[in-house]
Amino acid sequence: ALDKKVVKSKVGEKVSLPCCHEIPISESLHRYRVYWQKNITDVVLAYSEGNMISKHERYQNRTEMDPWNLTLWISPIEIPDNGSYQCVVQRNSVVVCDESVILFVTADFSTPNITAEVSADSCKSTEMVITCSSHGGFPKPKISGTLNNVPVEWNASWVSQSSLSPYNVTGTLVLNVTKDVNITCSVEYSGLAKSSSLLLKKTNDCVVPPVPPPYNVITASIIIVITFILAITLAARYLPRHVCSHCCKRQISAEEGVKDCTKAPMSDKGTAETSSV
Structure with a gap:
């Protein structure tokens, strides 16, 4: 089985890919054939009897090979350089070594930009659509975040012209904000990360009507x-x-x-008259 080594580099840097053979001091490159290939099919460069016999046009003015340890130097690194490389060494038409090395290329993403748009508002809560975006990085990233240090899941989408092109990533999140909270967005790629945060404020503090x-x-x-x-x-x-x-x-x-009072005097009068007689 082929022993695959791994080399990591960022866009714009200079990287060295080690070969599986080193030419002894008593010998020289003239006795060897050396092939550096990418993905087996593309010949990056090739030497025979000490002379370069082939070089891929995409690597023109960006590659060189050490004549003793046969290390391949690439500078500056580009995203399409990402992939598997193979060093094949022959001496007198006999294969001395044939091993692969994997080059992982990364490109930094921009610092995430977080925006918040109010979609609905009430006395109790404010509904917000949160957007987190970052661009220009490689490889395809993951997007994550927290809301007051509690993990949240973003609805993420990616845009790239090809698998070997820079990526743009956008994450969206719908939140019901009942109080001021802090949200963080992180874009993670190849063991690296870029993060930013935003304070979300509840916009409406109206008085709640009596129940x-x-x-x-x-x-x-x-x-x-x-x-x-x-x-x-x-x-x-x-x-x-x-x-x-x-x-x-x-x-x-x-x-x-009244009647009684009227009758009483009449009785008295009658009595008086009787007495007089």
């Missing part, structure tokens, strides 16, 4: 009011009759008293 009384309280109040009205109505009908009846009795008694 109407429960149904049973309303029902009891209505019954009390109806009872009070009925009591007043009955009283209004009963009291005038009672008073008038009482007044009539007093009037009749008064008339009888």
Whole structure:
């Protein structure tokens, strides 16, 4: 099995890919054939009898090979350089070594930009659509975040022209904010990360209207009011009759008293006349 080594580098840097053979001091490159290939099919460069016989156009002016340890140097690194490389060494038409090395290329993403847009607002909460975006990085990233240090899951989408092109990533999140909270967005790629945070403020602090009384309280109040009205109505009908009846009795008694008073003097007069006789 091929022993695959791993080399990591960032875009713009200079990287060295080690070969599996080193030419002894007693010999020279003239006795060897050396092939550096990418993904087996593309020849990056090739040497035969000490002379370069082939070089891929995409690596023109960006590659060189050490004549002793056969290390391949690439500078500056580009995203399409990402992939598997193979060093094949022959001496007198006999394969001396054939091993692969994997080059992982990374490109830094921009610092995430977080924006918040209010989609609905009420006294109790504010609904916000949170967007986190970053661009220009490689490889394809993951996006994560926290809300007051509690992990949240973003709805992420990626845009790239190809698998060997820079990526743009956007994450969206819908939140109901009931108080001021802090949200953090992180873009992670190849063991690296870029992060930023934003303080979300609840926008509407309106006064909550009073809660109407429960149904049973309303029902009891209505019954009390109806009872009070009925009591007043009955009283209004009963009291005038009672008073008038009482007044009539007093009037009749008064008339009888007058009659009695009138009759009394007449009796006295009759008595006087009798006595005189």
